[in-house]
Amino acid sequence: MSKDNNTDLIGKLWDLAPISIDLLAPTGEILRVNHHQAGKLGYQPAELEGDAWKSIYTMPSRETISQLFSENITESEPQVLQLRTRDRSLIEMAAHFSFVDDPTNGRCLMIAKIETAPVDQQVVQLSQDLDILKGIIQSSHHPSWCIEYPEPLDLSAPEDEIIRQFFDNRRHWRHCNTAMEKMYRLPMGESLNQHSVDEILGRNPANEEFVRELIKNDFNLEGGASYDQRYDGTAFYVENDVQSEVKNGYLLRMWGTVRDLSRQHRREQELLYRKSQVEAILNGIVDPVLVLSEDGLITGINAAVSQTFGWPSERLLGERIHQLAEAKDVSDYLLSELLASRPVSRMEFKIACRDGGILMTEASAGSYTSNLGRGYVLVLRPAQKPQLAAQRVS
Structure with a gap:
């Protein structure tokens, strides 16, 4: 088949195609329109060929086309364009774009279009929404x-x-x-x-x-x-x-x-290591040591507390210091001094032992501050052997 015959065949396919096709020049001119598109808009092809884009494309559609001309691409994703008919009504069409090289006008844009039914519009909208969601997730x-x-x-x-x-x-x-x-x-x-x-x-x-x-x-x-x-x-x-x-x-x-969580996990491991260090230090102290919250709750003890007073740790942790002191007024005074930021040194402090005895101690205490709030460390040095309740009565 000769080149002329090929050209004639392409021309017939262009004019007989059941979709709307036009060819636009970068100068803003409509170079060619097929019969299907011209008929949809109420024209003959010759009435539109040589006319400006603005005669049939709305402003938003012309901006889309201009943007495509400015990009160095050969094809673009489908988009919806609006075209204006002879009677000035609007038709929305789903458009596919491809660039072709014209020997006279240079790089031109061929737009193939199908009038969008409601379902077609939904498909285009879903495609655009999907692209947006992909972009959001990816970024x-x-x-x-x-x-x-x-x-x-x-x-x-x-x-x-x-x-x-x-x-x-x-x-x-x-x-x-x-x-x-x-x-x-x-x-x-x-x-x-x-x-x-x-x-x-x-x-x-x-x-x-x-x-x-x-x-x-x-x-x-x-x-x-x-x-x-x-x-x-x-x-x-x-x-x-x-x-x-x-x-x-x-x-x-x-x-x-x-x-x-690697940083958090390392931080947890560091805190556990420091906690074990502190526990080892506390348990190495021969005098009973209690850690108190600001309102007097026992939050920590060393091994000497149980060894000296007989109370297991589970009985003391979470209890108030009043539970361990023989007299509530003495423990109240201790807390009031600490709350006033006055250090306590060699204060007489009687402790109620588990076996019913009373042990006189010398209490020394100081405060500390952490991200969990303020607290106190109380050291109790026994001043005598435990005195049983029966001995106190006699």
Whole structure:
């Protein structure tokens, strides 16, 4: 077939196409319009060819077209354009754009359009909404993910079997955003969606416990802890907020956000270490030591308290100092002095022992301040051996 015959065939297809097509020049001129579009607008093609865009396109549509001309692309996503008919009424059309090189006018824009029915408008709107949501999720600073199970989990199975399926059934990342890839230190240029879920959420005792929590909460969980693996080889604790899609008792997919708990975990370990150090120091002191809250609650004791007065720690912790003092007025005076920020030194303080005896001590106390508030440390040095109640009466 000759080149002229090809041109004639293309021209016939252009004119007979059951959709609206036009060709626009970057100068704002309509170069060509097919019969379908011209008829829709109430014109003959010759009436529009050579006219300006503004004769049929509304201002918002012309701005869209101008923006496309300014971008260095060959095609664009479908959009809705408004066209004006001969009688000035408006028609909305779903438009597809592609650029063609015209030997006379240079880079021109061909727009193929279909008049939008309500369903078509909804499809375009849904497509735009989806793009917006994708953009929001992808740009979020909060790591987010979605795991899909082509081989769904049978949630009616026993717990151990669900745990096995969770790790062994086929699964893949349906979505992971950029923040997720940064948290797991994925090599630059790679997509987490192309990697195996097992590389991050592998089977280990901590993650088995995580799945048990998911099962207890019907796979909708806030603050579920898991022990994950980064791509640089380091393991770390994370906290997951999880939601899921379950149909007919089968888990199809689950999604959520994740928070890095490694700093918090290290902080907890440091605090536990410091706590053990303080306990070791307190228990190494031969005199009884009590830690009090600002209102006189006993919040800590050392081993010498139980050894000297006979009271087990569980009987004293959470009680007021009044429970240990023989006379309430003396303990009230002690607290009033401490509240007034006056240090207490060598104050006589009688302690009621568990066996009914009374032990005279010399009390020394000072205050401390923490992020939980103010408190006091009370050191009781026995001044004599315990005196039994019968001896006091005699």
